[in-house]
Amino acid sequence: MITKGLFSSASVHWATPKELYKALDAEFHFDCDPCPLYGLEDGLSIPWGQCTFCNPPYGREIANWLRKAVAESGLGKVVVCLIPSRTDTQWWHDYVMKASEIRFLRGRLKFGDSTNSAPFPSAVVIFDAKSHREKIVE
Numbered sequence: 001m002i003t004k005g006l007f008s009s010a011s012v013h014w015a016t017p018k019e020l021y022k023a024l025d026a027e028f029h030f031d032c033d034p035c036p037l038y039g040l041e042d043g044l045s046i047p048w049g050q051c052t053f054c055n056p057p058y059g060r061e062i063a064n065w066l067r068k069a070v071a072e073s074g075l076g077k078v079v080v081c082l083i084p085s086r087t088d089t090q091w092w093h094d095y096v097m098k099a100s101e102i103r104f105l106r107g108r109l110k111f112g113d114s115t116n117s118a119p120f121p122s123a124v125v126i127f128d129a130k131s132h133r134e135k136i137v138e
Contacts (some may be wrong), residue, residue: 015112016055055082066095073127085121101126
C-alpha cells in the first residue's frame, strides 16, 4: 500500500545518518554546517567554511543551497552535500552537474532515528575547485 505521506513535502528536513556523517567528516574534516537540523541562522546568507558539510532542506529551496555550494566552491572552498538523487530535476542539471564528484549511495538511507528507509535514493555531491587533488584508490 502506498501512503500519501511518503511522497508529500510535509517536512523538508532529513536528519543526516550519524555513521554517514562520521565517515564523511573523517575524510573531509568539516569546519562548517550551514544548515543544521535546528539551525538558528540563515545558512544561505553567511559565508561558509573552508570545508563545509551541507544537508539542505529537500523542498523547493534546494536549488538555492546548491547554487550557494557552487558559489562557495568557486572561492576555493570544498562543499560536500547530501541530497536526494533526483536526476530529472532542473536543479540537478544546473548545479549538481558542476560538481567535481557525485557519489550515488547504495540502497536507501535511514535518516535520523527512523526505522524506515527514505522513499528516495541519495547522493553525496562534492564541489571542489581543486578537483584534481589526489584521490584515494581502494
